Amino acid sequence: MTAPAIELKGISKAFGPVQANKDISISVQPGTIHGIIGENGAGKSTLMSILYGFYKADAGEIFIKGKKTLIPDSQAAIAAGIGMVFQHFKLVENFTVLENIILGAEDGAMLSTSLSNARRELKHLAEEYGLNVDPDAVIENLSVGHQQRVEILKALYRKAEILILDEPTGVLTPAEADQLFRILDRLRAEGKTIILITHKLREIMEYTNTVSVMRRGQMTATVKTEETSPEHLAELMVGRKVLLRVDKAPAEPGATVLDIKGLRVVDDKGVERVKGIDLAVRAGEIVGIAGVAGNGQSELLEVLGGFAEGTGTILMNGSEIPLSGHGADGQTRRAVGISHVPEDRQREGLIMEFSAWENTVFGYHHAPEIQNGLLMDNKGIFAEAEAKMERFDVRPPDPKLAAKNFSGGNQQKIVLAREIERNPDLLLIGQPTRGVDIGAIEFIHQQIVNLRDQGKAILLVSVELDEIMSLSDRIVVMFDGHITGERDPGQTNEKELGLLMAGITDTSTVAGNGNTTPPEQEVHANG
Amino acid sequence: MDKMPKWADIVLIPLISLLLAAFFSALVILAIGENPIEALNLMIDGALMRSAGWGYTLYYATNFIFTGLAVSVAFHARLFNIGGEGQAMLGGLGVALVCLYIPWPHWSLSILGASVGAALFGALWALIPAYLQAKRGSHIVITTIMFNFIAAALLNYVLVEMLRPVGAMDPASAKFPDATHLPSFQDMFSTAETPLFRGAPANVTFFLSLAACLLVWVLIWKTRLGYEIRAFGQSETAAKYAGISPVRITVIAMLISGALAGMMSVNTTMGESERLILNSTEGAGFIGIAVALMGRNHPFGVLLAAVLFGFLYQGGAELALWTSIPRELIVVIQALVILFTGALDNMVRHPLEKLFIALRRRNA
Amino acid sequence: MDFLTLLQVLDTSVRLATPLLLACLAGLYSERSGVVDIGLEGKMLAAAFFAAAFAFYSGNAWVGLLAGVGASIVLSIIHGLASVTFRGNQLISGVAINFLAAGMTVLAAQSWFRQGGRTPPLEGAARFNPIELPFAIGPNDAAAAERPLSQLIAEAGPFQQFYSELISGHSILVYLALLTVPATWWLLFRTRFGLRLRAVGENPAAVDTAGISVVWLRYGAILICGILCGVAGAYLSSALQAGFVKDMTAGRGFIALAALIFAKWRPVYALWACLLFGLFQALELRPDIIENLTGMKVQVQLLGALPYILTVVILAGFVGKAIPPRASGEPYIKER
Amino acid sequence: DLGGKFDKSFNEAAFSGATRWSEETGGSFREIELQSEAQREQALRRFAEAGANPIVMTGFAFGNVLSEVAPDYPDTKFAIIDMVVDAPNVRSVVFNEHEGSYLVGMMAAQASKSGTVGFIGGMDIPLIRKFACGYVQGVKAVNPDATVIQNMTGTTPAAWNDPVKGSELTKAQISQGADVVYAAAGGTGVGVLQTAADEGILSVGVDSNQNHLHSGKVLTSMMKRVDNAVYEAMTAGVDLETGFNVMGVANGGIDYAMDEHNAALVSADMKATVDAAKDQIASGELAVHDYMSDNSCPVE
């Protein structure tokens, strides 16, 4: 065997009191894809950021191609042939693709030469790897998939031999993800080394050569992918057996709870994002909205949740709710029985600086039962928060801890606890498990199904087709602000949904064939 | 898990920062050829060792409590109100109108009326910047600064052209009627045998400011409005998700802030000068920023910091009185206090955090 | 209003716009790099004092300029320590710097000159005197003709009036400030340094992961900011005026910030914005013109408040939601 | 008063009076510049308690405070300048600035070639309007067709200390044709005189004799002998005569300045005309209107 492309020895890193990495050693063979999995907060991103020189390790050594290398900053990592695509892209949003690519890798003090050189090189790379992006496009106008390409191009432009990807598919559509992995395969074939962090065991099983498992800051195992199974990996990660499929009985839909007619939404920039949608959700069913991010699903949820304005008619339990102006806000929505788990828990769902107990009434702070005369009943809220956190298995179960100090999965549990325990008639839920580890996913999915079984209506938006397929009782696909189709999850497949998500409504060639459930539900789709 | 105990955060850090500020102040005093120890003695003697000194210290502190609270309420909504100065000026106008044009039977009623007038006018002056910030996105820091200048011009116009008694030289209003005279500490605590607070301007408004501390504490930490203000201050997007209207909170927080700043004028205009003069605010609006910072935006902290600044002011006056140290020394000391407690506090915090974490590791 | 009056007003505008422009560009560098600086006022003030003091001692305005720039840089470094190194609150640091400069200048002036916080008047080479461009009518011609300069200009043709009144007769620093505009544009949009500077103000993490030091870039910008503020201050005390008096910046740092917002953080717009604010200040000095234009007698108080009122009106009415560099005001915190 | 001790004008005059007294008699005095309004009272009390006698204060802003403090210290004598306070132990000194301004106005009108002269005030307060009104009357007395351009520097105390603005105002007045400007603006006047000298026109100083600031370029100065008032009060010491004291042209409290610095600028004719008016004022023949008497000025 040749010298490992990367060898980490005894890496430790503490953030204040948090020991993010504890004495970690790992070695990665050249020309392989090496997966890293682990719970939220296990320390995966930290470890990779150390390798990339973003953080400095407290202790430990790094060997690149067998040679001990000091990586005090990213400059050194780049020089050592390492490139990294962060989970949250590190792009300058109002710069062009080209400017982002040359940033820090300019040739000379004048921009013009750098830009023209880069343009040439970019064309070359695009042809070689099928990484097409318009060099003059401004980043903020690109889809996430294309932004990610820019990140990869950045690394390749810097001649990276080792490419680290931190949860690259979290925001991609299946088609985009497929394309990404084709590119990764190509890179591997050229002898480049790839490290892949992901929460999706399917990706690990399908694409990696080896996989390392992290838990609570430590490396618990490194195994050959072909010698393991998803169940085994899940157990290594969480420390117990995990149910990887959602266990749910067939739905028993009741009366229509939510009825949307002709909904249109125009965003701040004046772009029409939702272009006339009709959709109904009934009690006791989960309606999943599939679609590539940016096709209007988010805006749909925001209007329903009351923090964006729209036009059209929305009936909630038969009575109309205002879509703009007075009464079109989160408070009023909550008052009519709509709860909302927002897509971005950190920016929307929680006040990160507030303690957990204060967050458990966020949005419901006007509710009469938590008032004590003119003041808020803080004692009562605290006690209730303790109970909620226990029921939802939030770890650590300390209501005094600030929200920012919980891991992503546990933050999501706090939001869910708050929204579900209100016992709403309608639960809006966006990206419930984005970036959440499989242990928490299992729990979250179970809670959603339980709520449905209590006869509540649930509208689910997710870019994870797996999640949509396994949770929904009915799948609606959105493309470009329209609904392009509605399918029964038992009678469709990823291919068909993928076509609908791309706006192709003629799906006869790939239509699903599982026809166990009769098509009894009315069809609202009018793509 | 927090990095260090709470007491370290709220007591130890400000204390060390303050010592640093004091150290650099001493260097400055040395540099201008004076003796820092003597200066400190003089300050302490003049501000704290005599009841009249306390009377001045607390008089200034009253101003700073109001402006400090004003800044901190706005801060909780992440609004940086630099307009306390202008709001206090307008508050003074409110006080003057109430005192001059309403026949009050007794001071106890007039102080209520004057407070309402001050709060109303102060709030009004904060309303426009707040509205512009909320609706038009005009940066509140800039607009409130501009409104300070505009307030000065407006007050000048009103004093010179409208309120100034004919023949009077001063750009000042007429003296308020006697019924609006607020009991000073001297009136309240002096007896024939033991004269206390002789001639000092501290007056009942001090107790009003204490009440304001309490009310602000309840408002911020115990009420829905306070919850919304803090939530909005931490994350505007999350606030929108929760149905908290950014416009409403921006406006309300600024109104409260402006009202508090305006109330300062009850102390200066009604309690001390007993007429409206041009420059009664004297930078207290700006000191409020330092006070709020040092007090960590908590009413109790604001109270302590206000007393500290009151001491600085009074001690500084004594210095100017008995030495040739120019009055600007106090401005420099203020600057150093703001710098070390506000802007450079991480300089103290980071090593302390490391220390506490190391201690904890060793104990564990 | 006749042509000559217009020229005179514009001439005054240019003179008054110069410190605003320098300060505005100073703020531009700082904010483009992600560091908000409301301490422009204080830096200018400190520079004004040190420039005047050293110009007085040395009899040379350039020595004064250097000293002023030095003082301003010292304050810049304090701001850098607070906002970059120790990741403190940038607004607060700015407030502290303003106080510090306000107090220190008077303290130092009193302790050095014992003239109540002012410097002795500067004369001759200790000041930046107006430069007479070739072919312009200037004081020399007036002396030769033994007639007041204003009369000579009044009698000249319109082009000569334009040239002599508006273009010629400013101090070198005015021309320097005007040159700074294209220089800044070029630096920001045509060089590697500019690219990195703009990037660090938008997304410091992108710069960091590209292997560039966020800290040094920001210090670089802060340093340029200090230099420009220093020139602005020196201009105030040794070109526009002949000596330092306390608080002589009189809010110019804040107006410069407003101009920066109005200019949407772009150098060429900054020029226009500052000229506009300069024009407001010039009009304030000419109530006669305002009275002629409006046909009303204008209150002094209103006149005095005019630049501030117009600033608010412009911010509210014309700028709308100005989008600052995205990372400005926030310290770059990697680890907590 | 607020505006600083070394404004080269009002406050400096008071200080030099005190210094003169101390040099001549060897006595010592304490002085304080105030930073805040509340301190006025404090300073008075602290000085009184420390046994200072007499206590001299300059500036009308002390008026209110003094009327409250004076009765508490019956054994201490106070002197206040620019304000009337009615108390048995207070000497109030006020000046007829309008008379002096009238004289320098006459001077300016005679020196002006363009028939346009300027007035630049400090903070816009009645006192300064009083200066302006006297000045305009003097100008018109010589040349009824003359134009007087008037500007106030500002409306806040900062207006006493804004030479940049003073300078720009001067330039603006020059471009409107003014060739003599009178600065009644404290520290701001420094900028006015400087610019006038730079631009080659004449200026008129105020309060102290400012002729020497730009020798040969300052036409004259309106002198308000604050220094004398302070000096006298201090010389009198505890025996200070209390009551109301008007200083005007008649008793030498107000005058215009002639010295070697402006000798070349003032012709014998000019001086004769002004001196004639001075005598008339002194004798009461000529009454200059006082703006403060009715808050208005008969001439513009």
Ligand SMILES: Nc1ncnc2c1ncn2[C@@H]1O[C@H](COP(=O)(O)OP(=O)(O)OP(=O)(O)O)[C@@H](O)[C@H]1O
């Ligand atoms: N910049 C930081 N400052 C302080 N603590 C941090 C920082 N980044 C991470 N942590 C903490 O370090 C621990 C490890 O975090 P890390 O981001 O490496 O986890 P992860 O395995 O990538 O989790 P996820 O699956 O959620 O991405 C967590 O407890 C986290 O709270």
Ligand SMILES: Nc1ncnc2c1ncn2[C@@H]1O[C@H](COP(=O)(O)OP(=O)(O)OP(=O)(O)O)[C@@H](O)[C@H]1O
């Ligand atoms: N700068 C930081 N300071 C403190 N904690 C941090 C910091 N950055 C990240 N964390 C914490 O580290 C953990 C993991 O961070 P990461 O950035 O991977 O996000 P996450 O929680 O996994 O969310 P997601 O992956 O869904 O965006 C979280 O608990 C987060 O709060």
Ligand SMILES: [Mg+2]
């Ligand atoms: Mg991670």
Ligand SMILES: [Mg+2]
């Ligand atoms: Mg994550």
